Amino acid sequence: MAKSFPALLFGCLAILILAILTPRVWLLRKLYLDSDLRSTVRVELNGINAQEGILLSDMLVQEVTDNTMRFRLQFHRRGADNSGCLIDYFSTGQVHFCAKSGPPPGPAPATP
Amino acid sequence: MIAFSDERRLPLRPWMIPAFILEVYAFALAFLQAVGGVRTDEAKYLLNIPYPHPPLARTIFSLTEFLPFQEMLWRVILASVLVQAVWLVWDMGRRLPRPSRFVLAASWLLSAAVITLGGAILVATLTALQGLVLLWLWECKWEAGKEINFFSRFPLIHRKEWQACLIGIWWLFSLFTAYQAVIFLPLVLALLRRCGTSFPLRVLYGWLPLGLLGIYTLSNPLAAATMLIHADDGSSVTAFTRLWGTAKLLLIAGSGVATVLGLLGLLRRRSRPVLFSFVLLLFFVLGSVPYPYYALLFLPFLSFGVLHVLDHERLSVTVVLPSLAAAAVVLVFLFPPEFHRSPARAVMQAIIPRDKQGDILITHSFGHEWQYESPFTVRHFRRPLMADAQAIVCQEQCDDFGFEWKPLSVRGITDLPEVWVRSSP
Numbered sequence: 001m002a003k004s005f006p007a008l009l010f011g012c013l014a015i016l017i018l019a020i021l022t023p024r025v026w027l028l029r030k031l032y033l034d035s036d037l038r039s040t041v042r043v044e045l046n047g048i049n050a051q052e053g054i055l056l057s058d059m060l061v062q063e064v065t066d067n068t069m070r071f072r073l074q075f076h077r078r079g080a081d082n083s084g085c086l087i088d089y090f091s092t093g094q095v096h097f098c099a100k101s102g103p104p105p106g107p108a109p110a111t112p
Numbered sequence: 113m114i115a116f117s118d119e120r121r122l123p124l125r126p127w128m129i130p131a132f133i134l135e136v137y138a139f140a141l142a143f144l145q146a147v148g149g150v151r152t153d154e155a156k157y158l159l160n161i162p163y164p165h166p167p168l169a170r171t172i173f174s175l176t177e178f179l180p181f182q183e184m185l186w187r188v189i190l191a192s193v194l195v196q197a198v199w200l201v202w203d204m205g206r207r208l209p210r211p212s213r214f215v216l217a218a219s220w221l222l223s224a225a226v227i228t229l230g231g232a233i234l235v236a237t238l239t240a241l242q243g244l245v246l247l248w249l250w251e252c253k254w255e256a257g258k259e260i261n262f263f264s265r266f267p268l269i270h271r272k273e274w275q276a277c278l279i280g281i282w283w284l285f286s287l288f289t290a291y292q293a294v295i296f297l298p299l300v301l302a303l304l305r306r307c308g309t310s311f312p313l314r315v316l317y318g319w320l321p322l323g324l325l326g327i328y329t330l331s332n333p334l335a336a337a338t339m340l341i342h343a344d345d346g347s348s349v350t351a352f353t354r355l356w357g358t359a360k361l362l363l364i365a366g367s368g369v370a371t372v373l374g375l376l377g378l379l380r381r382r383s384r385p386v387l388f389s390f391v392l393l394l395f396f397v398l399g400s401v402p403y404p405y406y407a408l409l410f411l412p413f414l415s416f417g418v419l420h421v422l423d424h425e426r427l428s429v430t431v432v433l434p435s436l437a438a439a440a441v442v443l444v445f446l447f448p449p450e451f452h453r454s455p456a457r458a459v460m461q462a463i464i465p466r467d468k469q470g471d472i473l474i475t476h477s478f479g480h481e482w483q484y485e486s487p488f489t490v491r492h493f494r495r496p497l498m499a500d501a502q503a504i505v506c507q508e509q510c511d512d513f514g515f516e517w518k519p520l521s522v523r524g525i526t527d528l529p530e531v532w533v534r535s536s537p
Contacts, residue, residue, distance in 0.1 A: 006277030007313055013284070014316075017324050024331035031333060053473065053491035057161050057480075061333050075489040076159045076480070078177070082489060 027063040027070075041069055044088050048095065067091060070098060131196070137221070138195040138230070142187035145231030148450045149457050150183055152479030153405075154233040158182060159484055164338040166328055168288040169235050183233070190238075191231040194408075195221065197241055200248045201415050205422065211429040212422040215436075219370035219418040222436045224443035225407035228364070232449075235290040236405040242286040243389075244412040246299045249279070250386065251419070276307040280317030287325045292409060295392040297322070302385035349401055357402025358394065364447055365410035366418075368439040369432065373421045374414030381420040386413070404447070455522070459531055460485040462522040463503050466533065470502030475510065506530040 030037050041064060049056055054073065063070040067090055074083035085098035150158070160167070160174030176182045198220045205216040220226065229237070283300045286293035297318070304314045329336050349357075366374050378390060390413045397406050421427075456479075463472065464487065472486055473493040482505075483490045491497060493504060503520070504513065507529045518535040525531075 003273050006273045007316060010277050010280050010316060013281070014320050014324060018327065021324070021327045021331045025327055028330065028333060032330065049492070051494065051496075053494040053497055055483075055490075055492070057156075057163055057334065059334075060162055076161050076483050077486050077489060078159075078484060079487050 024062070028061065030066070031061070031064045037064060037066070040090055044069055044090065044093075047093070048088070127199075134195050134198065134221075135192060138191040139188060141191040141195070141227065141230035142184065143231070144227075144449060145187055145191075145229075146184060147453070149453045150481045150484050151232075151450065151454070152481050154183070155480035155484035157233055157235065158186065159480065161480060161483075162332055163334045165235050165290045166288040166325065166335075168285060169238055169290070173233070186233045187231045190233060193241060194226060194230050194237050197244055200244055201419075204248055204251045204416070205419055208419075208422050209426075212427070215427060215429055215432050216415065216419055216422060218433055218436050219366065219374065219415050220411065222367055222440045223370065223407075223411050223414075224364045224367045224440050224447065225361075225411055227440060227444050228447065228449040229405055229408055232405065234405050234408070236292070236408045239286065239290045239293050240408040240411050242282065242289065242293060243296055243299075243409070244415070245282065246279075246296055246303065247386065247412050247416045249303055250299060250383070251416075272307045272309070276304055276309045276313060276317055279303050279307070280321065283317065284321040284324070287321050288328070291325070292393075292396060292406075294322070294325075295389050295396055295409075298385040298388035298392070354398050354402060358397050360447070361397060361402055361404070361407040362410055362414075364404075364407040364443055366414040367436055367443055369436045370414050370418050373427075374417030377417030377420035377422075378413060379417075380424070381417070386416060389413070454479065454481045455525055455529055456482045456485040458522050458524050459505060459529065462520055462531065463488075463533065466502075468502040468534070470500055470534075471497065472503050472505065473497055473501045474505045474507065476507040478505075478507065502534060504532040506532070 031041060032038075041061065045056060045059060045061075048054055048059065054075075058074055058076055060072040060074065061069060062072055062085075069088045069090070071086055071088070072083060073086050074081050086095050087098055088095045155161075156163075157165075157170045157173050158177065160170045160177075173182075173186055176185060179185060198217050201220045202213060202217050205213040208216065279300060283293075283296070286296065301314060301318045304318055309317065362371050362375075365371065378387060393409055393413065397409075400406075460482075469488075471489045471491050472482070473491055474482060475493040478490075488502065493506075498504070498513070504510070504517070509528075510530055510532070513532055516535055517532045520531040520533045522531055
């Protein structure tokens with residue numbers, strides 16, 4: 001037992017990291033499996049950038065479905081960042097705040 | 113009168129004076145870099161902007177964002193760990209006569225890469241140190257009961273299973289600091305083999321962290337996309353530019369003299385894991401755009417090579433040390449650190465005292481240093497956004513924005529960028 005304790009400890013650390021990362025990858029699986037969806041996401045992100053002037057590095061894609069893209073918008077700046085969760089509907093091109101997320105202070109969300 | 117007896121004085125240990133001198137050197141390097149202000153890559157790490165590297169180091173950097181001296185704090189910390197790492201180099205050469213150990217230590221301290229990049233906030237600095245620790249472990253001959261180095265004092269670390277676990281954790285942390293740490297895979301696997309680790313445990317400690325890094329990359333599409341974009345940027349670089357860029361980085365890393373000695377030593381020692389890691393690094397640099405900070409990655413390998421030249425050759429310290437110092441001076445003169453200051457700080461120092469609310473809109477592409485210097489949201493300039501903006505920064509000549517806007521003079525900036533602010537109170 002004493003000999004396998006270090007391996008056990010390392011295994012627990014690896015499982016912890018895996019437990020944090022796997023759900024995130026699962027929500028993004030369609031982004032990697034469907035090339036059409038991938039190009040749609042790229043177009044939508046570029047559209048939001050073109051309309052709202054938001055930096056691509058301020059948008060973190062969190063979930064992609066056939067019709068929507070959920071992303072976290074975080075305006076990086078010195079001090080507390082304004083951030084919020086947004087959903088982009090591919091069919092209408094409209095962007096809304098996620099149901100449980102309040103709007104980040106500042107201009108209204110993008111409607112590309 | 114209060115007086116302390118002699119017995120209560122802090123005892124002066126032999127390492128204290130050199131450590132203090134090294135710290136003065138580290139502070140000098142940090143202040144040298146501070147002249148140029150925060151660069152885009154540095155801002156990316158300090159603000160924890162989620163690309164291109166994994167999150168470990170940048171998360172730690174960003175925890176200090178509330179400090180007004182965050183930039184200087186990390187410059188000093190990174191310069192200090194890079195300079196004080198010379199103790200590991202010194203320890204690697206414990207079998208050498210004292211003059212040769214000075215040459216070895218100088219190969220680290222007088223590297224033009226340390227001088228020009230030592231105080232920069234880069235993950236490459238951390239990767240270089242992580243590599244140095246692995247090379248130092250490779251040089252340590254772990255013998256039970258013998259005091260080989262500092263860690264020999266801890267009995268737990270004498271146990272092979274704990275050594276393997278610690279190597280695994282170090283490797284995991286290195287990978288989650290920066291992608292380029294992947295080049296150390298051959299060295300890590302060899303170290304694990306030396307610990308007598310079984311194949312399943314080698315998979316656990318050596319390969320599983322790589323798998324976890326792959327899964328992390330999939331969880332952050334921006335990181336993956338950035339790597340593809342950088343690879344695409346690199347495709348326009350000619351083979352000659354890549355070769356010349358890599359040669360230049362090698363030259364800077366070893367200040368010429370240690371470059372030649374280090375490469376000779378690497379070839380002479382023929383340590384396969386070290387050579388494999390070095391070749392992976394060469395391929396990595398040749399395959400990407402040769403950014404100046406990659407020079408730091410070569411540094412531990414060159415010092416390792418110098419060690420093995422000094423093993424066989426008794427080089428004259430009075431010749432090698434002045435040559436190394438002179439070459440370092442010439443190279444620092446030829447490839448100086450970036451002193452050009454981004455206008456971001458000056459512009460923000462003019463905007464902030466106006467005490468207005470609203471976004472900052474910037475025309476054309478801009479670096480993350482603008483975000484770092486700004487307590488306000490920074491966006492690309494788009495006309496419809498002007499209603500909610502308090503300032504517009506034009507990096508090239510702008511048209512007049514109308515009577516609502518007036519130009520703001522910024523101290524130290526006569527031409528570009530132009531800054532426009534609302535004329536209404």
